Amino acid sequence: MSGWDELDRFLLTDPRDVGCDEAIRLLHVYADVVLAHGRDHAVARYPGIAAHFLACGPCREDLEGLLLAAGG
Numbered sequence: 001m002s003g004w005d006e007l008d009r010f011l012l013t014d015p016r017d018v019g020c021d022e023a024i025r026l027l028h029v030y031a032d033v034v035l036a037h038g039r040d041h042a043v044a045r046y047p048g049i050a051a052h053f054l055a056c057g058p059c060r061e062d063l064e065g066l067l068l069a070a071g072g
């Protein structure tokens with residue numbers, strides 16, 4: 001196994017990524033934490049969901065929409 005293979009895999013898929021279903025299921029929980037404690041706290045608390053929002057445009061848009069609607 002070469003370092004480049006590892007790097008490629010890291011860039012393509014984050015192993016912590018929970019996937020769309022879980023991200024959407026916990027979207028409002030994640031948004032609540034962002035609004036209450038800030039994004040850094042949400043990332044630290046839910047790294048798998050944060051990884052998914054980084055990787056998945058549609059889910060990230062849902063999150064941003066929710067934060068916007070909530071005034072965050």
Ligand SMILES: [Zn+2]
Pocket residue numbers: 019020021023052056058059
């Ligand atoms: Zn997604």
